[in-house]
Amino acid sequence: MTAQTEIARIAGAVPDPELRVVTIGELGIVRGAELADGRVTVTITPTYSGCPAMDAIRDDIRAALAGAGFADVEVKTVLSPAWSTDMITESGWAALERTGIAAPGASGTPACPRCAHAHGGQPTPVLQISRYASTPCQSLWSCRSCLEPFNAIKKL
Numbered sequence: 275m276t277a278q279t280e281i282a283r284i285a286g287a288v289p290d291p292e293l294r295v296v297t298i299g300e301l302g303i304v305r306g307a308e309l310a311d312g313r314v315t316v317t318i319t320p321t322y323s324g325c326p327a328m329d330a331i332r333d334d335i336r337a338a339l340a341g342a343g344f345a346d347v348e349v350k351t352v353l354s355p356a357w358s359t360d361m362i363t364e365s366g367w368a369a370l371e372r373t374g375i376a377a378p379g380a381s382g383t384p385a386c387p388r389c390a391h392a393h394g395g396q397p398t399p400v401l402q403i404s405r406y407a408s409t410p411c412q413s414l415w416s417c418r419s420c421l422e423p424f425n426a427i428k429k430l
């Protein structure tokens with residue numbers, strides 16, 4: 275494994291500070307990792323503009339790389355191309371769904387994570403309760419079948 279691959283792996287394995295079940299690699303936040311003249315540069319893209327977790331993500335990347343012996347680390351933020359929910363990997367969505375956080379769905383309407391597979395794949399009707407949930411990147415929904423509230427990642 276080259277040092278650059280190793281750096282990308284370590285940075286990508288950092289858990290998201292808000293959605294701890296997924297890594298920032300699975301969320302598609304890490305855009306690149308470079309090693310030049312002993313200096314590491316990791317490039318990240320914020321998920322939602324003004325995401326309060328970005329400072330924590332920067333610190334966590336530096337800490338993870340310092341633990342692996344990379345002391346000189348710069349974390350750069352790039353805004354273009356903009357992040358979108360399409361950049362979340364399959365394993366990322368699977369991890370989110372396991373904790374009851376739904377994907378936004380192609381139309382922007384999520385399927386209830388409890389009932390998503392219970393009706394032959396047919397989504398049950400859902401109702402949006404709030405545009406904001408425990409984090410700004412999630413919205414709060416209620417399932418009209420099982421009546422349970424659930425969070426969904428907002429489509430971007």
Ligand SMILES: [Zn+2]
Nearest residue numbers: 386389417420
């Ligand atoms: Zn349900």
